[in-house]
Amino acid sequence: MNATYRQLLPSLFIVLLLLAGLAVGDGHAQSKTTATAVTHRPLLSVKEMQQDLAILWAAFNTMHPAYGLYTTEDSMWLRYHATVQRICRPMREDEFMTAMYPLVSALKCGHTQVRHSVHYKPTAADRLPRLPFQVLVQNGRAWVTTHQLTTLQTGDELLRINDVPVKDIIQHGGDLYAADGNNQTFKELFLSEYDGFEDACNKYYRWKPPYHMLLRTADGMEQTLDADTLPATAPQAESIKTFDNYTNWSSSVNTGYLPLRFLKNAAVACFEVHSYQYEDTLIFKKAFKEIHEKGIKTLIIDLRHNTGGDIRIAAKLLTYLADAPFQMVGDLWARVPNPGKTAFTPYFDTAGTASFFQSFQPTGIKKAGCYQMAFQPAFGNLLGKTDLDKEDHFKGKLIVLIDGATFSSGAHTAAAIRQNCKGALFIGRETAGGAEGCSGGSIQALTLPHTRVVISFPLLRVVSVFRPATYGHGILPDHVVAYTPMDIVTQKDVDLLRALEVIHATAE
Template sequence: MKVHTIKHLLFIPIVVLLNSCAQPSAKNGDAVQKDSLTKGAALLPVKKMQDDLSILWAAIKEMHPAYGMYSPTDSLNKVYQTVNASLDRPLSENDYITHIYPLLCSLGCGHTQLHHSAGYKPSGIKTPHLPFEVLVSKHRVWITTHKTALLNTGDEILSVNNIPAGTLVNNGYNLYAGDGYNETFKELFLSEYDGFEDVFNSFYHWQPPYKIALRTKQGDLKTISLDTATTKLQPTPKAPDPYANWIEAKGTDYLPLRFLKNSSTAWFQVKSYQYNDTNIYKVAFKQIHDKGVKNLIIDLRHNTGGDIRIASKVLSYLADKPYHILGDIWARIPNPSVNHFEKYFDTARTASFIAGFNPGKKEGAHYHIDVKPTFGNLLGTLPLNKTDHYAGNLYVLIDGATFSAGAHTAISIKTQCKKAIFIGRETLGGAEGCSGGTIQHLTLPNTGVVVDFPWMRFVSVAENSPLGHGIMPDYTVEYSPEDVVNKRDLDLEKALSLIKQVKAER
């Protein structure tokens, strides 16, 4: 399994899950061990794997902020027992990670992910690459780009090797954890991050040729045998330039700011937060102000987070009045740095927590966490930027990879910019907040597998948000396979159509 690196940490100083994250069965366990892809890989002893799983489970029960939040604790325990029982024979490290993920999926925390051990070496077996990409939506799968004449854009995959497409999707949902009950990220993961290929290689360990049953765009049913080793590959057609009608501003570096030709409309891509972003914000919003922009599109799609303090600066240009970026911070134990698993956690990250946070008083079932002044004013009222504050029409683009501090930005805008209109798809980051803050590294001592493990709960400023779901758009946009291949930006097109509609109504 490729362990995907997606920069989504909320802050690092210096699906209903029980259904969509299917519990491993004996059949599933067989699927991830039989195949030749495991040959040559070092195998982990059963006792070491079970002991490490026990340590992880004990740590989750003691202090993980999401424990019992989205799935009842007795249901989580059943998943743990099922996962533990599936570790009944030596496994490769890759397969061990695949076995554990259903427990993390049931936990419902997108910040809790698994990474290979420090000394991990792949088996050396070459994993096949699929000569096509897919669009996954609502548990169905369509072909988008392809490099073989055996497939066409818009073909729907009905089954592979006699496994229904819906089952493939469900098993793919097991391969990466997300927040709450969210499915839009799981769809995006399978569609854009080679997740569908991981289902072939990591869950089933299939080797080509693949028997693929399809329904064509014309409604015809057919079955093909696809051998990636012998199929003649074709180049992917070049898509038209999506920025032809836009003029890119100068001085905004990796955060593109574009102005629509012959218009008072701007489009600003606010990507995952980096420390130089605040300087770029100054340049961008000055140009927005100087050009008299009346319609601003803030693009938070694929903003997977970063430093929440940087995220808060975006609001200073957009909020209706002095604002908040967080509603609360809490932990499940009095002092997260004092726990029964200290020796397994990264000491440098523990030191960062101690430098930035103070354990507070118990409030209900949780313990409030205070932020030290050196780390900024995360819980207080923050001032507006008076020089280049924007007060015009605001459109915000979101999707299934808007996560962590990116999602906090989205919900803060939605709550504190009353004119903002949201377009796209439900965010991965929960509207009520997420488990984040200091993202610890818990190294399991027997296998060396590393677990991203948040210590705190960062509560959003949302008002009456639905538990376990992200920020919902005012206008949901769905893509077709042809849209993906042609690189159409339907979210942006929708924003421009709404702007045009407002002008027409004046």
């Protein structure tokens, strides 16, 4: 850190702690009063927003596990200062959240997101127009997928909107939701599947329809058009038949919400593993028993859009897949001695604090500037060895499907498979969760006391077992699969088809 920042930070920290102390001193009574006032007031004052931003900055600086990992402290300070300058007029809650997001995104932690206050009710000013099309974003470019305009075609590439290059829209849209490390696959998925591109047009640029667009058609011609918004009930302009991905598969009746399918006339199975729930362990038992009984030689584990959950459930899945007894979590640490007891505890959810102490315990050990944490005995020994399943352990060829929504415990699963299943082949796109691990473990809700906006705030750093991990990136596939706009519209599962191609080529 340069000398200028060394001089500024001590005085800044004193101011921040004073602000935090004033808010803490009034306790829950102040929070309740503020919440009532905010609920009935359309605009947040500059003073309230600046005070809450200072508290959030102090919390990031003091205890956030990702602080300084992927963005330098100097760069974080500059982003904070730019945010302070941006908050120079009364704002609606939604505008305040949009103004904060570039700072939050700079942490590069996918578990740190901004949420509306509990009593938030959108006003007419908060209702944003809809784009009459969806997009597929890849590598800084955007193509039309489904749409409601007869003047568009699936596959048209958007070049400019309102004279702004699409690559700039994508860059600013990516700042409206945080992701782990330097990952871009989740940013692309957010912009494509979760209306992130529309959010960029509405929230960052504040555009109103009609939209003046420059696009390139499939035959390479450039053309301009003006596109107005349409009701959500307006029909799609193109009627396209969807692709049947499972015409040659049969489905198990034993696995409920986790589909298990068997390829006809082949010893191949595909098992979809979604975000982890407690009932999953019973389904795993049934699934791998059936896989064993059918003599499956090649198993496809589908971790796409597995956004995580209880990591103990993920460890249970590994008991059927790993080559030998394995360790699920590489390390567990915090930036403060006890994340459950800090100056910011009054802003955190009390139930979340209780849950933290039920699952984790401080060790008092400091190593490399961090404080080691341990799992409570009842949580399980994820830092030690876990034995394999003895009855239905899978010993065949393993293929894993991953994508930009394989996150949190889902990404830890991919990392553990990469480390402990040496013959596994990965197909798809880079995982959203980092190969090094993630900031998570216990996700708190930090309620900013004046505006009541809520920040999802991880307390711990959960280090993966994968070595050597690529700095700032997720688990990378052996076969990278890119989708076309028509693949999206027809719902063609190109990842699964690539897996079958690999299986066929290996069998020859």
